[in-house]
Amino acid sequence: MLFMESYMCYCSVRLGVIIVSVLTIIRSLAQSLTLFLMGVKVFEPLIDLFEHDAEYKDRKWVRKYISWSENSPESFSAVFQVISFAHMGVAFLSIWGALKLKKWLVLPLAAFEFVYFINITFLHIVLMIMLKKQINLGLLIILTLLGCFYILFVGYNAITCVAMFQIICLVKSARYRELYGEDPFHPLAMTTSTSKDSEKSPQVLRMYDMHDTNIDEQKRLSKMGLWPRRHPPVVAVLPAQTRYPQPQLKWWQQQALNTSDDHLQDQSVHRNWQPMELLNGVGGELQRKSDLNRRYAENQMHRWY
Incomplete structure (x- = not known):
């Protein structure tokens, strides 16, 4: 079962993967340039929040990352740069995989987006817990809603990549090629018999046969507007009424x-x-x-x- 058949209710899943890849490249490139120009100073506001929070400042994982950024800023920046460039690399591979229908080139972007989805969700929850003590309620609600929408968008992008993987597996299957031909970009309008070359006549579709149970062919023809609408037979379900009313007896x-x-x-x-x-x-x-x-x-x- 496919996760989705269209991206944002308008674009195809193939175009959606390309859009996700372009947005990922822009985001990763912006992060890389910001870290290259400012260094670890870009993380100072976040470090100050953790340092002044009584609940999280003594956590083991917080102290570990703060110490790493202060003691080894070069290695800290290098790791983030490698992650950003790797993310951009899988985005380029995903664009090529979507254009050429290579399913294994789309899957790495789905994995990276899923990991990014988990990280951004965890960071958003922790930040909202810390900020609720420092900002008013209205601003906290706005930030929470904006963060939730962004998290949902990131998760939707990850599911789009998985859906593209499913679609490529579908169009490469033997059943699909039997019905629509070998070229998924130019599917056949009608399937023909391939045995004995051209000795047999093309397959005739019984479009008006009520006992035709070829559901795949019916779905395909209905999308092209070839399958006629069949009005359901009207069946009387009311009991038969007498012509004259029965006299009322005492x-x-x-x-x-x-x-x-x-x-x-x-x-x-x-x-x-x-x-x-x-x-x-x-x-x-x-x-x-x-x-x-x-x-x-x-x-x-x-x-x-």
């Missing part, structure tokens, strides 16, 4: 309609009497009312249907 009529001869009779009323005997004998009144309600309900049902 509760006693519904009860009489649900009563039939095969249902058990109420033994407390009917006992052992037959239905025809009940019309004229014991319980006849109840049986007659039920029979009239059932006839009315049946007539209403037949009237509407």
Whole structure:
């Protein structure tokens, strides 16, 4: 899965790697020139912050770097110069790798940018902890937001280099070359059969076949505007409605309609009497009312249907 398909939502990843490399060259060159002109004096404001902070001035790693810059400024400057030139070197290699699609030339810049991302994140956190005791809250919030945006931008650049590595691996794969041809800068519009040279006819794409499951080909054609839009079939999900509404029956009529001869009779009323005997004998009144309600309900049902 690719980390990204475009740089800054507009440029291609290939162009994004070139932009990242140019920005890296400018940044590293500025750092190198500043260190060459000013020497270790450029780090004096940062050293003063650590020296006057009660929490960090006695830390082992702080004392180590401060002592190194004070006792051996030449070696300290030389190490930073080497790092800056190495960063510029991998940026140039990355530009060449993006132009010629050489994946192993793009990966060193991703590693350098990732290391720079970790260092700048750690330094930003430490500086904000120290500055919160010396500046007001509004300025602290502004510096925190600016630092966070810059950290996110550096991390985004590192991910761009990794995405370019993934894309080069993809276009060099056998599956991609089978679908789009050998030249990734000029992909084929349609794939052709390569067996037996030109004896076989070009592959015919079944664009209107609903059972076509070639997802890769469908995605490629849809990006070129060749894949037709298929309107989904309309399927009714509502229950079938009757033409005429069912008449509303009274509760006693519904009860009489649900009563039939095969249902058990109420033994407390009917006992052992037959239905025809009940019309004229014991319980006849109840049986007659039920029979009239059932006839009315049946007539209403037949009237509407």
